[in-house]
Amino acid sequence: MGFIELNVLNNATSNVALGIDLGTTNSLGAMWKDGRPIVLHPEGDSGYVPSALHFTDKGTVIVGREARELALIDPAHTLFSIKRFMGRGLADVESDVRNVPCPVSETENGVVQFEMRGRRYTPQELSALILMKVHDQACKALGGLEVTKVVITVPAYFDDAQRQATRDAARFAGLDVLRIVNEPTAASLAYGLDQRKQGKVAVYDLGGGTFDVSILSIEDGVFQVLATNGDTHLGGDDFDRTLVDVARKELAAMMRPSALEDRAFLQLLRLAAERCKIELSTDPESYLHVSLPESGVQWRRKVTRQEFDALTAHLIERTLHSCRRAMADAKLEPKDIDEVVLVGGSTRIPAVRARIEKFFGRKPHCELNPDEVVALGAAVQAHVLMGGTREVLLMDVTPLSLGMETMGGAVAKIIQRNSTIPCHATEGFTTYVDNQTGIDFHVVQGERELASDCRSLGRFKLTGIPPMPAGMPRIAVRFHIDANGILTVTAKEEATGKSARIEIKPMNGLTDGEVETMLNLAYKNAREDFDARRAADLRTEIGTMARATERGLGQAGSVLDRETRRDVEEALAAARAAAADMKLEATMLQKRRDELERATLPLAALLMDHVAKSALSGKRLDEV
Amino acid sequence: MAACTNCGAELETPLACGACGKLLEPARELTPFETLGLEPSFELDARELRRRLLRASRLVHPDFHGSSGAGEREAAERASARLNSAHELLADPAARADWLVRTLGGPSESEQRQMPQAFLMEVLEWNETLDAAREAAPGSPERAALAGLATNLREQREDVLAGLARLLVPLPPKGSPTLSRARAQLNALRYLATTLAQIDALALEQASPHEA
Numbered sequence: 014m015g016f017i018e019l020n021v022l023n024n025a026t027s028n029v030a031l032g033i034d035l036g037t038t039n040s041l042g043a044m045w046k047d048g049r050p051i052v053l054h055p056e057g058d059s060g061y062v063p064s065a066l067h068f069t070d071k072g073t074v075i076v077g078r079e080a081r082e083l084a085l086i087d088p089a090h091t092l093f094s095i096k097r098f099m100g101r102g103l104a105d106v107e108s109d110v111r112n113v114p115c116p117v118s119e120t121e122n123g124v125v126q127f128e129m130r131g132r133r134y135t136p137q138e139l140s141a142l143i144l145m146k147v148h149d150q151a152c153k154a155l156g157g158l159e160v161t162k163v164v165i166t167v168p169a170y171f172d173d174a175q176r177q178a179t180r181d182a183a184r185f186a187g188l189d190v191l192r193i194v195n196e197p198t199a200a201s202l203a204y205g206l207d208q209r210k211q212g213k214v215a216v217y218d219l220g221g222g223t224f225d226v227s228i229l230s231i232e233d234g235v236f237q238v239l240a241t242n243g244d245t246h247l248g249g250d251d252f253d254r255t256l257v258d259v260a261r262k263e264l265a266a267m268m269r270p271s272a273l274e275d276r277a278f279l280q281l282l283r284l285a286a287e288r289c290k291i292e293l294s295t296d297p298e299s300y301l302h303v304s305l306p307e308s309g310v311q312w313r314r315k316v317t318r319q320e321f322d323a324l325t326a327h328l329i330e331r332t333l334h335s336c337r338r339a340m341a342d343a344k345l346e347p348k349d350i351d352e353v354v355l356v357g358g359s360t361r362i363p364a365v366r367a368r369i370e371k372f373f374g375r376k377p378h379c380e381l382n383p384d385e386v387v388a389l390g391a392a393v394q395a396h397v398l399m400g401g402t403r404e405v406l407l408m409d410v411t412p413l414s415l416g417m418e419t420m421g422g423a424v425a426k427i428i429q430r431n432s433t434i435p436c437h438a439t440e441g442f443t444t445y446v447d448n449q450t451g452i453d454f455h456v457v458q459g460e461r462e463l464a465s466d467c468r469s470l471g472r473f474k475l476t477g478i479p480p481m482p483a484g485m486p487r488i489a490v491r492f493h494i495d496a497n498g499i500l501t502v503t504a505k506e507e508a509t510g511k512s513a514r515i516e517i518k519p520m521n522g523l524t525d526g527e528v529e530t531m532l533n534l535a536y537k538n539a540r541e542d543f544d545a546r547r548a549a550d551l552r553t554e555i556g557t558m559a560r561a562t563e564r565g566l567g568q569a570g571s572v573l574d575r576e577t578r579r580d581v582e583e584a585l586a587a588a589r590a591a592a593a594d595m596k597l598e599a600t601m602l603q604k605r606r607d608e609l610e611r612a613t614l615p616l617a618a619l620l621m622d623h624v625a626k627s628a629l630s631g632k633r634l635d636e637v
Numbered sequence: 638m639a640a641c642t643n644c645g646a647e648l649e650t651p652l653a654c655g656a657c658g659k660l661l662e663p664a665r666e667l668t669p670f671e672t673l674g675l676e677p678s679f680e681l682d683a684r685e686l687r688r689r690l691l692r693a694s695r696l697v698h699p700d701f702h703g704s705s706g707a708g709e710r711e712a713a714e715r716a717s718a719r720l721n722s723a724h725e726l727l728a729d730p731a732a733r734a735d736w737l738v739r740t741l742g743g744p745s746e747s748e749q750r751q752m753p754q755a756f757l758m759e760v761l762e763w764n765e766t767l768d769a770a771r772e773a774a775p776g777s778p779e780r781a782a783l784a785g786l787a788t789n790l791r792e793q794r795e796d797v798l799a800g801l802a803r804l805l806v807p808l809p810p811k812g813s814p815t816l817s818r819a820r821a822q823l824n825a826l827r828y829l830a831t832t833l834a835q836i837d838a839l840a841l842e843q844a845s846p847h848e849a
Contacts, residue, residue: 191703235691337844341837398703406694432725435699437718495714496699 030162030191030399031151032199032391033144035179037096037222037248038358040064040143042151043388044160045396050203050389053151060154061384062147064221066139067091068129073545076146085284088276089114090129094250095143097222098125098136099182100174102521114276123521137178137523138531141185148188149547157603163188164395166387168223169195170243170412172458173470173500174521180499181523185531191398193497196220197227198238198409199390200356203381205231212351213239215339217369217377218387219332220357222248226336228343228350237408240342240431242335247328249290249359255324256286256316260301264312272308281305293318294361322364329368336372342431353377358384408433411494418455418464427492430460434494442488442504448480452488456502469520475504477514488513544599551602555592558606559585562613569619577615584612649689650674652716653696660697660712669723669736679734679805681727690724731826734801734819741809743816752824763790763832767839775843787836794829797822 032043032050039061042053054060067080068090075083084091097109102123110117116128126133144165152158165188167179176193183190197216205214211232218225225243229236260282261273272278285301292299293316303312340347353369355377360366369377381389397405410431416424417440427438442452452475459467478486487507494500504513518524523531562585570578584605591597591605639648646656651663651671670677673689695701697720702713726732739745752760766779766786773779801822809815 192700334841334844337841341841394700397700400701400704403695403701405700406691406698407700408694408698433721435714435718436721436725437715438722493714493718496717 028399029155029158029160030164030395031148031160032164032166032388032393032395033147033151034166034196034199034388034391035096035140035144035147035182036064036387037094037220037250038064039221039384040147041385041388042147042154043385043392044151044155045392045401050392050396052385052388053154055150055154060150062143062150064095064143065091065093066095066142070130072130072132074142076142084280085277088280091280092127092129092139094222095136095139097246097250099140100172100176100178100521101125101136105521112279120523120527122519122524122527124523124527135523135531137181138185140179140182144183144186144188148186157607161187161189162191162395162399164192164194164391164398165190166194166196166199166391168218168220168243168245169197169225169227169238169241169409170223170245171195171498172245172413172468173498174468174519175245176497176499177519177522180497181528184528192394193499194391194394194407195225195227195238195241195409195498196223196387197225197241197356198229198236198407199388199394200354200386201227201229201231201236201390202393202405202407203386203390204354204378205236213345213349214352214354215336215350215373216354216356217332217336217360218243218356219359219365220248221359222246222250224248224332224335226332226339228339228345234404235406235408237433238410238431239345240339241410241412242339242342243412244331244335247331248357249287251328252290252325252359252362253283253286255328256289256301256321257282259316259324260286260303260312260314263314264303264310267312268308268310278305289316290321290362293321294363318363325362325364329365332365333368333372347373350375355379356383356386409496409498410434411436411498413458413468414460415470415492415494415500416457416459416464416467418457422464423462424457424459424464424467428494432494434498435496437491437493439489439491442475442486442490444478444481444483444486447483449483450478450480451476452478454490456492456500470500471517471519471522473502474516474518475513476516477511478506479509479511481508490515547599548597548602551599551606552592555588555602555606555609558609558613559589559592562609562616565613565616565620569616572619573616580612581616584609648674650693650696650720652693652720655692655696658696660702660709660716662712662715667719667723668740669726669733672719672723673727675727677737677740677808679730679737679802679808681733683728686724686727690720693720730798730801731823731830734805734826735823737805737808738816738819738823741816742812744820746820746824746827749817749820750824751821752828753821756825756828760828760832767832767835770839780839780843783836783839787833790829790833790836794826794833797826797829801826 029044034041041061043050044053052060062077063081065077065080065084067075067083069075080091098106103110103119103125106125113127118126120126124135126135152160163183165179165183167176179193180190197218200218201214201216214229214231216227216229223245224247225241227241228239230239265273281303285303289299289301298315298317301314301316303310350373353373353375360383366377396402411428411434412430414426414430415428416426419425427440428436444452454473455464456470456473457464457467458470461467475488478488488504489507490502490504492500492502502515504515506513562581566581588605588609591602639651640646641648641654641657641659642661643654643659644657646654649655650673651661651667653660673686697713697716699710699713699717702709726736763786766782769779770783801819804815804819
C-alpha cells in the first residue's frame, strides 16, 4: 500500500465495483483503474486467497493461506475445493466426499452440509467466507475503501443450481452481485481489450477443479459467445490425484493400511503431488517426496514428464472431447479459429499446451497470467456494468438446454443450449379434469433424452387456477434465462389475465426461507468473526505505523512546522488510544489508521530515507 | 415504423429509442419481425439481421442498465430476451419459414405430416446407412459412408431451402394452398436436420470413443 492509493479515497465509492474470481483452489479480486483492469493485492503479496477454510476450536473460521498451512497440522478441521460442492447433491459428489475430513449430510432439498466443530455449513456459507476474505483484502488494497458491488465469475458450464448457489454465497457475504459472468468469457474480455483481438477465438480454461471451452466471435467490441462446453468436475485436482494414487499404491507395502488413510498423511501426499506436478511443467523429471519422521517413512520416487503425461492423457482427452462438441455447436472447424487463449493454472502443463496446439493447429496465447486473467476480465465487466463504457458488448449463452419432463419421462426442449442470453420461451398448459386448480411440472437442464438423465432444476407447482371445465384454462408459463444464466419462471392464466402462483421445490438449492434464515442468523456471526479478525490486523498495523512515525519524528520532526507536527502527534495519540481500546470495532480503527496515514504525509515527504518512508506508508509488521 | 413515445424520434426497434435511450414496453406481444424492425419476409439478408441485432442490443442489453434501478434492469432483461429470442428464430431459415406458414394460416406440423414423395424412399435409405454405421466399428467402411451421406444431405438441404424460397417469395396470401406445400418442404427439412444431427453425434463419438 503506497501513498498513491490515497487518491482512490477521494473517488465516489458508489462508482466502483470489484471483479472476483471465486476459484476451486484460489480466489482473486480485481478492479478497473486508470483505463485498465488491475489485480488488487496488498503490497508484497500475490493477492491469491487459497480457497481453503480452517475451523478453530474456538468456533471461528480461518480462510486463505493460513488455513492451507493449518491443513498440515490439523487436516481434520480444514476444507478445500468447496466449489466442487456448489449446487450439488451428495450423490453427485461421491468421489469428492471421500476427501472431506468431516461428516457430510444433505438438506431436504439436496444441499450438501459439512459438519465442523458442532456446526453445519452449506457450501454457500463456506464460499461466502472465502468471498469475504477476498473482498476484505481487496478493500484493504484500496486503502480501506468499502466497495460492496461485485461481479463474480463461474465456470461457463455451471448449471442453474450452481449459479444460484454462487449468488446466494455472495449475498451471505453481504455483497451486491451485479452479475455472474462466465470465466472463459471474462478471460476473453481481458485478452480482447488488451490485444485488440478480432476474429474467432477459442478460450481453453482448465482450472483447479473445472474445465470450460468457449468459442467466441470478437469484432468491433462485440464479444459474442457462439458455443460453450465443459466439465464442472475436471481440473488440476484430478491431475494431482493421479500422482497421489501412484504414491499410495507404492507406499502400501511399507505402511499400515490405517496410516495410508490418515487425513494428515493424505493432505501431505496431495501437496507433494501438486509440487511434483508444478515442477514437471519446467523440468523433464521431478520427485514425489514424502517424509514422515514419526513413522520412520522417508520416501522418494522419481517421476518423469513422460510418465506423468501417460498418467494424465485421459484427462486431457476429456477436455478435447468438450472442444469437439463446442466446435460442432459453433459450426466451425479447428482451422476457422484465429486465436486460442489459455486460462487457468493447469494450462501450464506442457502436455496440455502441446495437445491444444495440435488440436487447433496453432500456438496458443498465454501472454496474460493464466491465474489472473479471469479476475481481470471480471473487473472489465464490472466497469461496463457501472456505466463506464458502451464500447464493449458482451453476448453470452446458456450452456445447457432447458426442458420439461413429458408424460413418458422424456424431455421436451424449451430453450436450446448455446442460445444467447437473456432469452425466454413460453409454454402453454391446461387442465385435464374439471375444476382442477393446480398443475405440477418438472424442469430439467441437460442434453439427454430422458428427464432422469438430466439435472433437475426443481418441481414447480402452479396453483390458483380459476375453477373451469377441463381444457378451458390457458396458462402461459414463461421461462426466462437472465444475463446471469439463471432461470426465473412466471405464469399467467390467459383467459382471466390472472397471474397463477408458482411454488418451487428447488433441487440442490436453498429455499427462499433458508436463504433468509441464513442471512439473518448465521452470517451476522460470521461477519462479527471477520470484523474481529480485521480489527486485530488493524491494531497490529497501527502499532507498526506508530513506531515508524515516532522514528520519523525523531529523525525529521524538528524540520516540520509546529502545526503539522501537532497534527501528527494528535493523530498518533488517537490511533494508539484506538488500538488499545479492545471494545472498538474495525470501522473506527480503520478511520484512525487512515487519519494517521494522512497526517504523516508531510513527514513522509520530508524523509528521504526510503526505508522509513515505506514503513510510514503502512506496511504490515512482517514486511518492515 | 412508429415513433418514440418519449422523444418522438423514429424507432429502429419498438424495444427502445436510439435517440433518447429510453426502454419502451410495447403493449402487446411483438412478432419476431417487428422486434427487429423488419417487414415479414422469407428472404432475409443475414448481415443486415446481425447489424440490427447488435444495434438494438446496445440499447437494451442489461449490461448497459446495470447501474439503474431494479425496475429498469428487469425491463432491460425482458427487452433483451425478446430481442434475442426473435433473432434466434429469424436467423434460422427453417424456423423463419415455419413461423410464416403458421402465421399465414397454413397447416401446422401436426396437422400435415406429408413430405415430398421422392423423399420418403430416401429417408429409408438414410436410416439403413445410419443403422449400419452405428453397429459397425469406428474406422470401418460403414462409418466412412456417413461422410458421403452428410455431404449429400447438406446439398439436399440447400435444394429444399431454395424450393421453400420459390414458394414463400413473395409471401403467399393468407390461407393459400401454397402454404400446405411449404409445410411439406419444412417436414423434409426436419428429417434432414434430424439425420444430420445423428451423423454429427456419431462422428463426435468416433473422435472420442471412450466417452460413448
